Amino acid sequence: MKAEILNLKKEKNAVILAHYYTPSDVQELADYVGDSFYLAKVAQQTKADIIVFCGVRFMGESAKILNPDKKVLMPDISADCPMAHMVSDGLIEEMRRTYDDLAVVCYINSTTELKRKSDVCVTSSNAVKIVKALPNKNIFFIPDYNLGSFVKKQVPEKNIILNSGFCPIHAKIKAEQLYKALEKHPNAMVLAHPECEQEVLVEADFIGSTADIIRYAEESCSYEFIICTEDGVDFKLTSDNPKKKFYYPEPRPCCADMKLNTLEGVLSVLKKENNEILISDDVIRTALQPLKKMLELVR
Numbered sequence: 001m002k003a004e005i006l007n008l009k010k011e012k013n014a015v016i017l018a019h020y021y022t023p024s025d026v027q028e029l030a031d032y033v034g035d036s037f038y039l040a041k042v043a044q045q046t047k048a049d050i051i052v053f054c055g056v057r058f059m060g061e062s063a064k065i066l067n068p069d070k071k072v073l074m075p076d077i078s079a080d081c082p083m084a085h086m087v088s089d090g091l092i093e094e095m096r097r098t099y100d101d102l103a104v105v106c107y108i109n110s111t112t113e114l115k116r117k118s119d120v121c122v123t124s125s126n127a128v129k130i131v132k133a134l135p136n137k138n139i140f141f142i143p144d145y146n147l148g149s150f151v152k153k154q155v156p157e158k159n160i161i162l163n164s165g166f167c168p169i170h171a172k173i174k175a176e177q178l179y180k181a182l183e184k185h186p187n188a189m190v191l192a193h194p195e196c197e198q199e200v201l202v203e204a205d206f207i208g209s210t211a212d213i214i215r216y217a218e219e220s221c222s223y224e225f226i227i228c229t230e231d232g233v234d235f236k237l238t239s240d241n242p243k244k245k246f247y248y249p250e251p252r253p254c255c256a257d258m259k260l261n262t263l264e265g266v267l268s269v270l271k272k273e274n275n276e277i278l279i280s281d282d283v284i285r286t287a288l289q290p291l292k293k294m295l296e297l298v299r
Helices: 002-011 024-029 036-045 057-066 089-098 112-116 127-133 145-154 175-184 210-219 231-240 263-272 281-298
Strands: 014-019 032-034 050-054 071-073 102-107 120-122 138-142 159-162 189-192 224-228 245-247
Touching (some): 002 263, 014 024, 024 263, 032 036, 036 050, 036 057, 036 281, 050 057, 050 263, 057 112, 089 102, 102 127, 112 281, 127 281, 145 159, 175 224, 210 231, 224 231, 231 245
Parallel strands (some): 014 050, 050 071, 102 120, 224 245
């Protein structure tokens, strides 16, 4: 199956992108593996005709918005992110009426429609940097409350209004689970994603995006870590750091939608070229602006 995938990829000038939360065999076969920010940049720069995006729907949509002339396929078109939908159009409009000098800052983990109604997109890697760089005093941060709260603490000079959305996977990681992990592994450092709740973040030795967590673990002198994010990251962590130990709160955080990406699905979409992300030209034009602004501000 792997050989067939590689042959089809070459034949069709396709590239396979995979998020760190997808299954390990998918990550192993992918051309590029990363978090949402890294994969957004790769999608913009690729010269492939077909992008096979192993992730959840908003990631495939972002790749299509950045590459309107390319065919973007998903191994499982039903793979979605609940948080991506957790803000209403009416609330955004209400905030724009209520606050002067407002920037709607949209976490990339959001639907295309939410991106269209926003001023700039961010990822967990660059949210603090971009919010600091914006000239606006008032910031409506959507859709994730926990990441927004983290940014608010880092950028106290701005008036950051928070939305009530959340990642179901990170929100399920509770302080009690972390305390139990620390009892078993008292020498372990705690590395946490900012989508986690405050009760977990206050116990963390380091808070950062998935890519930041991987980088920190590699550069750290410590040999034991408790990882407070989705357990798909374990493949990269253990592959790059064979002498280090990585533990997770129990039950291990696992995103069922990310695990819908399989090698069977990759092979199927390369054969049939189905499960295509289709977005109209008008929608792409408006949704592209906040993504472009994100990439420009980071540069």
